[in-house]
Structures are given as C-alpha cells and as structure tokens.
Amino acid sequence: MVYASRVQITVLRGREHECREIRELLDRPAGGALLLHGEPGAGRSALLAYAQRHAGGRALLAATGLPDEATLPFAGLQRLLDPVLDRAAALPGRQRQVLRCALAGEGCPEEDRLALSTAVLGLLTAVARNRPLLCTVDDLDLGDPPTARTLAFVARRLHHLPVTILLSAGSDTGVAGIRTHRLLPLEDRDSRSLLADRRPGPQPPAPVLAALTAIAAGNPQALADLADALTPAQWQGQEPLPGAPPPDGALARAYRSLLGRLPDDARRALLLAALAADLDADTLVRAIRSAGSSVEALAPAEAAGVVRVDAQGGVVFGRPLVRDMVGAAASRTELRAVHLLLADVLDAAGQRLPRALHRAAAADGPDPLLATELEAATADGVDDWATAATALTRAADLSDDPSLAVTRRVTAARYAWFAGDPDRARALLHAVAPAPVEPSTGAPPPSAQPAVTSVVGHADLLRGEMRLRCGAPPAALPTLLAAATALAETDRGSAMVALVRAGEAVCFSGEQYRYAEVARRMAALRRDGDPPQAQLMSTLVGGVAATLRGEHTGAGPLLRRAVVLGGRLTGAALTPTALSGAAVAGLLVAVDAPAHRLADRAVELARDRGELSLLPRTLELRAMTEYWLGRHATAIQSCQEGLRVARAGGQHTCAAVHLGLLAVLAAVRAERDTSLRYVAEMGEAVTPDSRPYALAQWALAVLDLVDARYADAADRLAALARAGTGRGQVLVQVMATPHLVEAATHDGRPAQARAALAVFDRWVGSTASPSRRALSARCHALLAPRGSAEADKQFRAALRLHPAGATFERARTELLFGRELRRSRRPRDARDYLHRARQTFTLLGAQLWAEQATTELRAAGESVGAPDRPAARLLTGQQLHIAYLVASGATNREIATAMFLSTRTVDHHLRNIFHRLGIRSRTELARVLG
Known part of the structure; x- marks a missing residue:
C-alpha cells in the first residue's frame, strides 16, 4: 500500500466531465463506487491514473485484471489486498479464516461467499480507519469472475465508509447497484488538441488534422498511435496518410490481445463479419455456415462488447474503428482464406x-x-x-x-x-506528376505522349477542383489552366470543364482581370456544332467575361442562351456541373425562377447520384436564387445543409461561402447576434478580396446600416471592389448596391451613391427582372430631393414593381417611403405605408425592422404598442374575445348578439383593437391571431 500525495491535476483531453465526476466522488466525506466502460484505447486506465494522482492523502490499493489469471479464483483479489493483509488480524475469526483460504487458493464454498465478501469489506474498513482509502481495479472484466463478484458486493456497501472504489471494464455489462459511465468518442476539437499535445511544434494543415481525426474516430489511443507513427512529410500533408491506426501500435496490440482471448470459431466468425460489413445479413450467415460455424459463435465477442448481433443475424460493430482493428489483428493467411470464402459465397x-x-x-x-x-x-x-x-x-x-x-x-x-473524401483522393493522386508544359506557350512539350498527357490532365483537373473547394483557390487557377491545356486535344469536354472551374477560381479569389485569359482559352476550344453541354460552357464563360467587363448588353443574350441550354439538357449531358453553370447564368441575368429550377435540379441530381462533392456548390447557388426570390427561410435551410456537407467533405472554401451567405441573410433580417456568430465562424483564414470576405463585409455593412452607422456601412461596401483594377468582388458589390446607396445617401455622399447606382442600373437595364428594377427605383427615390415629386414617383414605381413574393423587400421600401413622407411633413400619408411595413416585418419575424416601423409610426402621430408583444398582452379580456370572433369571420352584429352588446360598442372596441395591434383590416387581424 502507498499513500498518495496531492499533485497538480492533469486534464485529459475530452474527459473533463469524467475527471470532474471522479473529483466529486473523491471529495465526498463518505465513499462510493464508479464503473467506467469503454472500448480499448478510450482512456479508462488514464482516468484511473488521474484518480490516483488526485487522491490527496488517501491510501491507495490498485490492481489490474489479468487474462492469464482469469481461471484462478480470487487471484485478482489477492493482488489487490496483499499489501494490507496484515490488517486481517482485526477481523472476526470466521471471516479471517474464509479470507485466508480464498486468497491462498483453497477456494470458497458457495455457503461461505457472504462471509468472504463481508471479510473484504471489513478489511478495507480497517485500512480506512486512519485515512480514507481509494481502490482502483482496471480491466475488471479480464480477471477472474469471483474477484469481480466480491468487489461488486463491497462497492454496493460504501455509503457510510471512507472508501472509494473505481473500476473499469471494456464490455458494457453493468453491475447492479453501481453507478456506471460510458466513455464516448472524443469531439473533433479535443481530438485535434490531443494530436497537438502528442506532437508539439508546427501543426499540420487543417485537412491533415481533419483526416487524422476521422481515422481515429474519437479514440484517444488511436490518435496517439497515429501521431507517433506519421513521418514528418505525412504530418505536414506532403505524403499520403495511412487509412487506419498502425498495426504495431498500442491500440492494435490491445485488440490482438482482446481477440486472442476469444474461441477460435468466434474469431473466425468475427473476421468474416468484419470483412463482409457491406454484405446483407443472409449472405453473412451463409458465409459463416460455409466456414463450419454459426452466428451463435459470436456470443463471446458480443459479451466482450466487440459486436452486436441483431434478430436477423446481422452483425453490427459498435464503431468502424473496431472493424478495422479486427482486420488488422488477423494474419495474412487468415485474411486470404476469409476473402476467398466470401468470394465463393457471393453470386x-x-x-x-x-x-x-x-x-x-x-x-x-x-x-x-x-x-x-x-x-x-x-x-x-x-x-x-x-x-x-x-x-x-x-x-x-x-x-x-x-x-x-x-x-x-x-x-x-x-x-x-x-464520395466526399478529398483526403483519399489526394493520396491516390500523390504518385501522378502534374502535366508538363512549355514555359513559353503553356502547351505540352512535343515529346509528350497524348495518352499520358490526357491522364495527367485529368489528374490536374481533379487537383484543381479540390484546391478550389477545399482551401487554396489561388493555387487552383494554374493547375486548372494546365489541365485545360493538357486535355484540349484528347478530351475537349473535360478541358472546357477545367476552364469553367478556372473561372470560378478567378471569381472566388477576386482576380477578375484574369478571367479574360479563361475566356480566350474557352473561345479557342469552341467548335461549330458542339453538343449542348459544350455550348452551355462556352456561352457561360463568354457571358461572365462580358459581365465582368461591364458589357451587359452583350452579356445578356449569351447568359440567357446558357439558361435555355441548361433547361434542354438530357441523358449523359444532364449533370450537376452543367446545371450549376446554367444556374450561374440565370443569376447573372436575373431570371430568378429559372435559375432556381436549374439549381434545385442540380442539387437533386447530385443527391440521386451520390456525388457529395458537388452538393455544397449546388446548394450555394440554390440559396442565392432563394435570396433573390425573397425566400429567406428556405435560403437559410439550403445554406445550413451546404455548410454541413461542405464541412463533412473537407470543402473549407465552400463552407466559408455558406457561412458568409448565412451572415448576410441574418444581417438583412437585422439578427445581429446570429450574423456576427457566422462571421466569427469564418475565422481569420478568409483572405481579403475573396468571396467569403466580401460576404462577411456585406453582412457587417448591413448591421451598420441597421444601427445608423451609415459611414461605416458605405465604406465597407465601397471597398468590396476597386474600379479599374479588376480586383475585388465586383459581383458581390453589385448585389449589395441597394444597401450601399442607402448608406451613402444617409451619410451625405450622393456622388458615391450615384456612381454605384450607375453600375447597378447598367446591369439591371440588361435584365427583365421586376425585383431588380424595384430596387433600382428605390435607390433613385432615396437620391431624389426630399419631398420631391421625383422621390414620390420612384417609391411608387418600386412598390409597383416588387414581385408578389418579395414581401421583405416590399416592406423595406414601404418603411423607407413612409419615413420619407413623414420627414416631408406628410404624416397622414406615411401611416398607411408604415402600418403595412410593420405588419409584414412582424409576420416575417423581423423584429428589429418592425421596431423601426413602430418608431416611425409614433413619430407620425400613431400610438402603437410594441410589435413583439402578443395580442393577448396588448388587449383587454373583452377586446381579445371580440378579436377572436372577428378572426373567425363573425360580423359586428353577430358579435353584438353573442356578447349582449350594441353594435356601436363593438365598433368602438374594434377600432381600439386595430389601433393597439397596429393593423388596418380584419384580414390582418386574422393573421396576427394566427
């Protein structure tokens, strides 16, 4: 026995809750017991060691269950109690005799089990008489069963004793009367921290950390084994990563030990189940029978917590890592035999x-x-x-x-x-050298073989696409251009795809001046009689290039043709990539409904085909079309799904775009905390001039606008692109122009507002979009002299042009028009617009905008309640009763009869109801009351 001294607590990564639970148990005046369950490598032993370090001045008794002694009754108990057997003299004679016989190997008859268990309890009580006692037994399930039963008896009787017992076991079998705790896999954040602890110094790139975290599946020992086994080149992402923890690591040894204790037929059946994980239950059952065994042979493995057998005979591994370890623990001969058996069984x-x-x-x-x-x-x-x-x-x-x-x-x-696994894709491409090109021409050297050039070109196309989506868009551009050059002669369709991706890289990075080169190369690939998909890509690139040059008159026909071509695609030409290109064209030419149909079809097609890598981009485009259609709620849903899929597939740049869009959507609705949270999630990796950076600045500018920080808002939006340089996010700036004009006008910068609006109007003039024309008219109204006929005309034109579904933007126009009328000393005229704006914002849940409308209404002479208060809190009981009758369709006369009132009294109450709720009609009342 040893005495523990208090030392500094070492926090185990991802086990803070368990450590706190252990400390609370140790801090109790009376004792208690806790049983920790967990797979090999989960950290059970580390937690028992943590308890020993934190035991304070407690006496310690510690033991570990040993498989070699599993058949020796009470062998584990003898090792645990051996340091304190000299205290057994204080036990009653009968108990002392039974304890001595059991620990000496003479056994313990069934009728003496109670006496033995009481003797062990008495011995621990005697040890704890001078100072509290901590007993830890690791791997309880691996030792002899009589020891486990005796310790369970003792652990249930510690409530009034200064004795604490901590046990650990690999199986999930609980012990009645003892509190148990299952060790769950580590969160990704804790997994990354553990890797950093294990291997200090420069940390690997984010994709490497993500891949290692996925391989280890939250198992601490797997993470430690991986960190120890990786070469420096693997650690820094310069060489492919292994697909599983090393076969000679501590975790693999633990599984070999675990599996080695199973009967031979159980191990064979378990290996069959591990290698046939993708097969149905009937096939697996046939395979196990062909091996001369049965599913029932897996009972020992199930008892050990390795697998679970369902009612149909299907075998379920608790964790994919367990299945990998079962295969890693088998010999090459065993693996080969099982694979051949499975091949014979399969049809x-x-x-x-x-x-x-x-x-x-x-x-x-x-x-x-x-x-x-x-x-x-x-x-x-x-x-x-x-x-x-x-x-x-x-x-x-x-x-x-x-x-x-x-x-x-x-x-x-x-x-x-x-399949959404870029790390695996990179590992497969690692041995394929990039395509060679002549420095002067950018073309393959004359000695290059066409077949080899084509293969390497396809490899570069994939490399470039992954760099574009996963974190290095500037590096993607030269790779994609090289791919287009290598594929131009052998696979013109793939070369065109490479150029479309190169154009995306240009736009994402904010280097629009480089799009001219993309357009020039695409024009060289164009041929008369091209199939629809090739025509779509070449037309799209031509239209985007003209748009970036500001030549909207020439861009419009090209982009509209791309939308039409996208709608005509069939057969093999109907791909998510082609549909996405057509949706981009639709957004640029402001045909929102067709663009939404194309983007939505691209999403569904990517889902149907299981092409997970294409989903984030298609969902981004669908969200953009939903924003312009005024469907903010569905746009948020599309972005949230896109963010989840992008993060799961390691597409960090796509994830940043979705975060930026979510920030903008929240900011437009004046949801400050939500918007700022999304901006914060984007982190410092978002570089200036990139699309995520521009979206974040747009969101922050809208929040500035909401808070009347007009100068800050205008400065942010004006800096999104730099005129004449071809740098920055021109397209994002154009989309944000209505906010820029509003901010600049309020800040007294009409010249800046007019310059931005001129660019916006050139684009709008090339479209037939009522929603864009409505926003343009609103901007012109803001720039017109206050109280002028021009302002009135433009505001009314904007309200006339707003599509029926664009309720939010219509309400913003009504709010701005009402504010203009009020400040022009026309409060009576202002109230109708402000009432409608307030009601719309309230129904849409845009609380802060509703409050602004309320403030304007009060300034216009209306006495209205806060829009966030429900009707039940704004009305008296009688008013509420009348309101519900009105909402149900009752007439004033019917209400008067039902409530024994005069119709004049009902009219009076109804006017007060409308006033208190800030509404103007019975229809609005029905909406307010739901």
Missing part, C-alpha cells in the same frame, strides 16, 4: 463487384484479368462511389501495365472525390 451475376473485390483482396501479386474484371464491374454502375474507388484502387494495384495503373488510380481518385 457471380448479382454481386459481381463485391465478389471481385474479395477475390482481389486475396490476390498476392499482379493479376491483369482480375484488374480488368474490377474495372468492368465499376463500369456497370455502382450506388456507392467509395466502393467504386476501392475497386479501381485495387485494380491499379493488380495491373501489370504502369500506364493503365495510373489511369485507374486517377479514376479511383475521382470516385473518392465524388
């Missing part, structure tokens, strides 16, 4: 791909025929891009032709990208 016709995959996993060297079979199986069509990537990767490994192997590896990388 060659109906399950061609999984059968070929298992045959390939059993192959020891190059097998060109099997590689061809794998490739053909994926060509038949698959529902799972990740499985297809695995098949093509294995086909590349089995190929005896190096060029064919590279082609298959590049295709596998594309499939992995579709």
Whole structure:
C-alpha cells in the first residue's frame, strides 16, 4: 500500500466531465463506487491514473485484471489486498479464516461467499480507519469472475465508509447497484488538441488534422498511435496518410490481445463479419455456415462488447474503428482464406463487384484479368462511389501495365472525390506528376505522349477542383489552366470543364482581370456544332467575361442562351456541373425562377447520384436564387445543409461561402447576434478580396446600416471592389448596391451613391427582372430631393414593381417611403405605408425592422404598442374575445348578439383593437391571431 500525495491535476483531453465526476466522488466525506466502460484505447486506465494522482492523502490499493489469471479464483483479489493483509488480524475469526483460504487458493464454498465478501469489506474498513482509502481495479472484466463478484458486493456497501472504489471494464455489462459511465468518442476539437499535445511544434494543415481525426474516430489511443507513427512529410500533408491506426501500435496490440482471448470459431466468425460489413445479413450467415460455424459463435465477442448481433443475424460493430482493428489483428493467411470464402459465397451475376473485390483482396501479386474484371464491374454502375474507388484502387494495384495503373488510380481518385473524401483522393493522386508544359506557350512539350498527357490532365483537373473547394483557390487557377491545356486535344469536354472551374477560381479569389485569359482559352476550344453541354460552357464563360467587363448588353443574350441550354439538357449531358453553370447564368441575368429550377435540379441530381462533392456548390447557388426570390427561410435551410456537407467533405472554401451567405441573410433580417456568430465562424483564414470576405463585409455593412452607422456601412461596401483594377468582388458589390446607396445617401455622399447606382442600373437595364428594377427605383427615390415629386414617383414605381413574393423587400421600401413622407411633413400619408411595413416585418419575424416601423409610426402621430408583444398582452379580456370572433369571420352584429352588446360598442372596441395591434383590416387581424 502507498499513500498518495496531492499533485497538480492533469486534464485529459475530452474527459473533463469524467475527471470532474471522479473529483466529486473523491471529495465526498463518505465513499462510493464508479464503473467506467469503454472500448480499448478510450482512456479508462488514464482516468484511473488521474484518480490516483488526485487522491490527496488517501491510501491507495490498485490492481489490474489479468487474462492469464482469469481461471484462478480470487487471484485478482489477492493482488489487490496483499499489501494490507496484515490488517486481517482485526477481523472476526470466521471471516479471517474464509479470507485466508480464498486468497491462498483453497477456494470458497458457495455457503461461505457472504462471509468472504463481508471479510473484504471489513478489511478495507480497517485500512480506512486512519485515512480514507481509494481502490482502483482496471480491466475488471479480464480477471477472474469471483474477484469481480466480491468487489461488486463491497462497492454496493460504501455509503457510510471512507472508501472509494473505481473500476473499469471494456464490455458494457453493468453491475447492479453501481453507478456506471460510458466513455464516448472524443469531439473533433479535443481530438485535434490531443494530436497537438502528442506532437508539439508546427501543426499540420487543417485537412491533415481533419483526416487524422476521422481515422481515429474519437479514440484517444488511436490518435496517439497515429501521431507517433506519421513521418514528418505525412504530418505536414506532403505524403499520403495511412487509412487506419498502425498495426504495431498500442491500440492494435490491445485488440490482438482482446481477440486472442476469444474461441477460435468466434474469431473466425468475427473476421468474416468484419470483412463482409457491406454484405446483407443472409449472405453473412451463409458465409459463416460455409466456414463450419454459426452466428451463435459470436456470443463471446458480443459479451466482450466487440459486436452486436441483431434478430436477423446481422452483425453490427459498435464503431468502424473496431472493424478495422479486427482486420488488422488477423494474419495474412487468415485474411486470404476469409476473402476467398466470401468470394465463393457471393453470386457471380448479382454481386459481381463485391465478389471481385474479395477475390482481389486475396490476390498476392499482379493479376491483369482480375484488374480488368474490377474495372468492368465499376463500369456497370455502382450506388456507392467509395466502393467504386476501392475497386479501381485495387485494380491499379493488380495491373501489370504502369500506364493503365495510373489511369485507374486517377479514376479511383475521382470516385473518392465524388464520395466526399478529398483526403483519399489526394493520396491516390500523390504518385501522378502534374502535366508538363512549355514555359513559353503553356502547351505540352512535343515529346509528350497524348495518352499520358490526357491522364495527367485529368489528374490536374481533379487537383484543381479540390484546391478550389477545399482551401487554396489561388493555387487552383494554374493547375486548372494546365489541365485545360493538357486535355484540349484528347478530351475537349473535360478541358472546357477545367476552364469553367478556372473561372470560378478567378471569381472566388477576386482576380477578375484574369478571367479574360479563361475566356480566350474557352473561345479557342469552341467548335461549330458542339453538343449542348459544350455550348452551355462556352456561352457561360463568354457571358461572365462580358459581365465582368461591364458589357451587359452583350452579356445578356449569351447568359440567357446558357439558361435555355441548361433547361434542354438530357441523358449523359444532364449533370450537376452543367446545371450549376446554367444556374450561374440565370443569376447573372436575373431570371430568378429559372435559375432556381436549374439549381434545385442540380442539387437533386447530385443527391440521386451520390456525388457529395458537388452538393455544397449546388446548394450555394440554390440559396442565392432563394435570396433573390425573397425566400429567406428556405435560403437559410439550403445554406445550413451546404455548410454541413461542405464541412463533412473537407470543402473549407465552400463552407466559408455558406457561412458568409448565412451572415448576410441574418444581417438583412437585422439578427445581429446570429450574423456576427457566422462571421466569427469564418475565422481569420478568409483572405481579403475573396468571396467569403466580401460576404462577411456585406453582412457587417448591413448591421451598420441597421444601427445608423451609415459611414461605416458605405465604406465597407465601397471597398468590396476597386474600379479599374479588376480586383475585388465586383459581383458581390453589385448585389449589395441597394444597401450601399442607402448608406451613402444617409451619410451625405450622393456622388458615391450615384456612381454605384450607375453600375447597378447598367446591369439591371440588361435584365427583365421586376425585383431588380424595384430596387433600382428605390435607390433613385432615396437620391431624389426630399419631398420631391421625383422621390414620390420612384417609391411608387418600386412598390409597383416588387414581385408578389418579395414581401421583405416590399416592406423595406414601404418603411423607407413612409419615413420619407413623414420627414416631408406628410404624416397622414406615411401611416398607411408604415402600418403595412410593420405588419409584414412582424409576420416575417423581423423584429428589429418592425421596431423601426413602430418608431416611425409614433413619430407620425400613431400610438402603437410594441410589435413583439402578443395580442393577448396588448388587449383587454373583452377586446381579445371580440378579436377572436372577428378572426373567425363573425360580423359586428353577430358579435353584438353573442356578447349582449350594441353594435356601436363593438365598433368602438374594434377600432381600439386595430389601433393597439397596429393593423388596418380584419384580414390582418386574422393573421396576427394566427
């Protein structure tokens, strides 16, 4: 026995709750017990060590369950109590005799179990007489069962004793009467912190951290093993990462030890289940029977907490990491035998791909025929891009032709990208060198073989797309241009896709002056008689280039043609990429409804095909169309889904765009805290001139506008792009022009407002959009002299042009018009517009805007209540009763009869109701009351 001295508490990453629970248990005057459950590597032993460090002046007894002693009754109890057996002399004679016999290996008859358990309790009480006692037993389930039963008896009887018992076990089997706690996987944040603790110094790039976190699946020991095993190049993202924790790491050793204690038939069945995780339950049952076993053989593995067997015979692993460890713990001979058995069980016709995959996993060297079979199986069509990537990767490994192997590896990388796994895609592309080009011409050198150039071009196209979506848009541009050059002669369609992506990189980075080069290269690829998809891409790039040059008259026809072509796509040409391009064209030419249909179709098509890598961009475009259609709630939903998918797929730049859009949507609705939270989530990685940065500045400018900080708002929006340089976010600035004009006008900068509005009007003039024309008219009204006929005319034109669905922007125009009328000393005229604006904002939940309308109404001579107060709090009981009768459709005469009132009294009450609620009609009253 040793005595613990108080030391500084070491906080375990992600286990703060468990540490706090242990400290609370130790701080109790009386004792108690806690049983910690967790998979291997979850940190059970570390938590027991934490308790020992934090035990203060307590005496310590510690033991660990040993599988080698599992068949020796009370062996674990003997090791735990050996330091204090000299205190057994204080026990009653009978208890002392039973304890001595049990710990000496003479056994304990069933009738003496109570006496033995009482003796152990008495011995611990005697030890704790001078100072409190802490007993820890790690891996209780691995030791002998009699020790576990005896300690459970003692642990249930500590409520009035200064004895604390902490136990740990790998299985989930609880112990009646003892509080248990399951150790959950670490959160991603804690996983990253643990990696930093384990490997100090320069930290790896964000994609590497994300990949390691995903591989470890929240297991602390897996994270530690990975951090220890990675080479410096892997740590910095310069070489591919492993797909699982190292087979010689502590976690793998722990699983080998765990699995080694299972019966042979259980281990075989468990390995079959691990390698057949993608197969249905019936196939797995047939495979286990073919191995001469049954599903019931898995009972020991289920008792150990490794798997769970459902009623249909399906085997469920608690964690994917467990399945990986089961495979890592098997020998090559065992793996090969199981893969061949599974291949024999699978139907060659109906399950061609999984059968070929298992045959390939059993192959020891190059097998060109099997590689061809794998490739053909994926060509038949698959529902799972990740499985297809695995098949093509294995086909590349089995190929005896190096060029064919590279082609298959590049295709596998594309499939992995579709599946939303950019890290795997990068690892597959690691061995493929970028396309060589002549420095003077940018073309492949004359010695380059067309086939090799084409493969490398496809690899660069994928590299560039991943750089664009995952965090390095400036670096994506040269890669995509190189891909377009390499593919121009052999795959013109893919070369055009590369140029469309290059144009996206230009616009994202705010280097619009470089779009001219993209347009020039696209024009060189254009051919008469091109299929619709090729026509769409070339027309789109031409239209965007003209838009960025400010040549809207020439851009409009091109962009409208791209929208029409997008609506005509069929068959193989109907892809999310093509539909997204058509939706971009629709947004630029302000045909919002067709653009929304195209973007929505792109989203659904990407979902149907399982092309997860395309979802964030398609959802971004759908959200933009919903913003312009005035559907703020659905735009928020699209952005939130896009943010979730982008983060899950490592698309950090796409995630930043969705955060920026969410910030703008919240700011437009004057939801300050929400908008600022989204801006904060974007972090410092968002660079100036980039699209996320511009969206964040737009959101902050709108918040400035709401708070009447007009100068700040105008300065932010004016800085989004720099005229004449081709730098900055011109398109975002144009979209934000109504806010810029409003801010500059209020700040006394009419010249700046007119300059911005002139650019906006040139764009609007090339469209047929009523909503854009309404915003233009509103801006002109703000710039007109106060109280002038021109201001009145422009405001009325704006209200006439606002589409029926654009309720929010119409309410903003009504608020601004009402404010203008009031300040022009026309309060009576102002009230109608302010009432409608206030009511719309209230119904939309735009609380702060509703309050501004209320303030204007009061300034116009109306006495109105706060719009955020419900009708039940604004009306008297009788008024509320009348209001509900009106809302239900009753006439004043019917209400008077029902309430025994005169119709004149009902009229009087109804006028007061309208006044208190700030409404003007019975229809509005029905809306207010829901």
